[in-house]
Amino acid sequence: MNRYWNEYQKVIADNHFFYERSCIRQTFFPGSEAAFLRILREELDKDIFDDFRQHTCTGIGYHSDIVPLETTMTVVARLFSLMTEHGYKNYVPSCVTSFGVFTEITHMWNEKPELLEKARENLWKACKREFELPENIAHASDIIYKFRNELAKKMKYRLVNRFTGKPLRVVEHIGCHYAKIFPDKGVGKAEFPYVLAGMIESWGGEVVDYPERRHCCGFGFRQYLIQENRGYSISNTKKKLESMEPYEPDFIVSNCPGCSMFLDRWQYTISEMEHKTYDRDGYGIPVLTYEEMAGLLLGYDPWELGLQIHQIQAERLMDKIGIPYNSKEKYRAASGKILRNPEKPANLLT
Amino acid sequence: MLSLDSKIILMGYLVDFIRQDIRYKDALKACMNCGICTAICPAAEFFDYDPRRICDTVQRGDEESIERLLRSETIWECGQCLSCKTRCPRGNVPGMVISILRTVSQEIGYYKDNSLGQQQTEIADGIGSNILNTGYCVHPDIVLPSKHPEQGPVWEWYRNNIEEVAPRFGANYHGDGPGALRKIDKKTMDELRSIFEVTGGKAFLDGLTSD
Numbered sequence: 001m002n003r004y005w006n007e008y009q010k011v012i013a014d015n016h017f018f019y020e021r022s023c024i025r026q027t028f029f030p031g032s033e034a035a036f037l038r039i040l041r042e043e044l045d046k047d048i049f050d051d052f053r054q055h056t057c058t059g060i061g062y063h064s065d066i067v068p069l070e071t072t073m074t075v076v077a078r079l080f081s082l083m084t085e086h087g088y089k090n091y092v093p094s095c096v097t098s099f100g101v102f103t104e105i106t107h108m109w110n111e112k113p114e115l116l117e118k119a120r121e122n123l124w125k126a127c128k129r130e131f132e133l134p135e136n137i138a139h140a141s142d143i144i145y146k147f148r149n150e151l152a153k154k155m156k157y158r159l160v161n162r163f164t165g166k167p168l169r170v171v172e173h174i175g176c177h178y179a180k181i182f183p184d185k186g187v188g189k190a191e192f193p194y195v196l197a198g199m200i201e202s203w204g205g206e207v208v209d210y211p212e213r214r215h216c217c218g219f220g221f222r223q224y225l226i227q228e229n230r231g232y233s234i235s236n237t238k239k240k241l242e243s244m245e246p247y248e249p250d251f252i253v254s255n256c257p258g259c260s261m262f263l264d265r266w267q268y269t270i271s272e273m274e275h276k277t278y279d280r281d282g283y284g285i286p287v288l289t290y291e292e293m294a295g296l297l298l299g300y301d302p303w304e305l306g307l308q309i310h311q312i313q314a315e316r317l318m319d320k321i322g323i324p325y326n327s328k329e330k331y332r333a334a335s336g337k338i339l340r341n342p343e344k345p346a347n348l349l350t
Numbered sequence: 351m352l353s354l355d356s357k358i359i360l361m362g363y364l365v366d367f368i369r370q371d372i373r374y375k376d377a378l379k380a381c382m383n384c385g386i387c388t389a390i391c392p393a394a395e396f397f398d399y400d401p402r403r404i405c406d407t408v409q410r411g412d413e414e415s416i417e418r419l420l421r422s423e424t425i426w427e428c429g430q431c432l433s434c435k436t437r438c439p440r441g442n443v444p445g446m447v448i449s450i451l452r453t454v455s456q457e458i459g460y461y462k463d464n465s466l467g468q469q470q471t472e473i474a475d476g477i478g479s480n481i482l483n484t485g486y487c488v489h490p491d492i493v494l495p496s497k498h499p500e501q502g503p504v505w506e507w508y509r510n511n512i513e514e515v516a517p518r519f520g521a522n523y524h525g526d527g528p529g530a531l532r533k534i535d536k537k538t539m540d541e542l543r544s545i546f547e548v549t550g551g552k553a554f555l556d557g558l559t560s561d
Contacts, residue, residue: 031518037520219429334514
């Protein structure tokens with residue numbers, strides 16, 4: 001078995017990273033990107049650069065077929081030119097779809113050098129910019145995975161139920177574009193992805209295996225972007241939730257910005273539509289990003305991580321782990337002003 | 351975009367038009383019609399959608415069948431998860447075949463023949479204009495609670511209070527300099543728009559948008 005796992009190893013750079021932000025993560029989970037940068041700089045003493053001149057990779061536009069490939073290639077080329085300009089060689093996208101776009105495009109450039117030359121020509125014509133290819137492209141979750149054991153030594157808490165002493169049962173959901181497009185670019189490839197499972201095991205938890213573990217969350221690009229198509233999206237998440245429900249997971253963790261949001265929001269929607277929740281007590285299954293999971297265990301303030309802007313609330317999970325929190329701080333502004341609480345869902349307990 | 355007639359005259363046949371896409375060699379090599387792609391496909395569970403049949407049609411190269419495909423709703427039912435790539439024993443990528451078919455359908459105007467294809471205008475109006483106006487595909491300013499009831503009351507609370515709350519999460523909402531949700535500077539936006547002009551992305555979007 002070890003022989004096969006060796007084959008699955010992927011090279012992940014050690015230091016000096018150029019960070020590319022995610023449109024969806026910035027929109028729904030900005031605290032996760034802040035936590036990622038904090039973990040790298042403060043916990044791991046790594047150099048990571050966050051350029052204000054970056055922009056979308058156009059991934060959502062490309063996969064909803066409104067942005068042509070040549071345009072996306074040249075947009076990627078501009079992002080690489082920022083990396084080159086600052087002397088970095090290790091590219092780290094926050095978004096799983098961006099990661100898929102970069103792996104797809106660099107694969108095409110390697111296979112067809114004339115496309116690379118065309119991208120250089122287009123970028124020069126459009127922006128008078130030049131670029132080098134990254135030496136290493138790793139998704140942000142790969143970086144946390146690589147340093148998971150080092151982080152474990154710094155963590156104040158573990159993924160253990162303090163009342164029972166047993167490991168927490170964790171569903172890990174890998175975004176499809178992390179390894180399904182180019183399996184050799186993902187830790188553990190597409191069938192046995194280990195990028196999140198490795199974190200969970202190193203931090204004391206137990207990975208839940210369930211039949212629809214590899215099923216898509218249901219984003220579907222145009223199947224969510226168009227309101228009348230969203231039945232596709234919620235149906236896929238529902239299939240996953242029904243499959244994992246009998247295993248009674250304590251929480252779900254994902255490495256994809258969209259998946260984290262959909263697995264959270266569709267639980268709310270199903271509770272409104274069908275009065276159904278997927279835990280025993282009616283609160284829903286909390287969904288964390290891997291940065292939130294790491295940040296909580298490192299002792300970061302849950303309200304600075306942004307757990308209050310998830311629809312499924314995480315207090316019961318934090319109680320299980322033994323993480324302290326101040327409920328009065330939950331809905332305050334940065335200025336300290338206490339804001340009115342959000343409306344309560346009709347059926348989901350909070 | 352070229353007119354349909356000029357494209358056909360230029361390219362000869364639809365099948366040539368499809369096969370000259372640079373992704374085609376990666377997308378479809380030698381399909382043996384085993385149907386594993388259909389078995390794993392989330393869209394095939396939800397719609398009457400069958401990537402196996404689509405690959406067969408494209409591989410066969412029959413012009414009339416391909417034209418029907420390009421005018422059909424079927425090609426708009428894929429969710430682009432690309433689970434099909436993982437499982438295909440021949441290394442084909444039916445999801446990428448779909449991307450090629452959608453590109454061709456839009457370039458020659460067949461997408462307008464069905465209601466799902468026509469939705470491309472709405473996507474171009476939304477995501478396309480967002481990219482060119484803000485530099486983001488998605489941004490909190492466009493995720494309106496009225497159009498996104500599934501986002502729930504927490505999202506409505508966050509949007510209503512975003513200027514006061516986002517700094518707690520390290521975000522730089524509409525601010526200068528780095529950080530999540532920063533305002534993207536004018537020079538960057540000019541360069542991004544220039545890329546769309548130079549590479550045909552702007553013309554492609556203009557062909558889809560409602561204006």
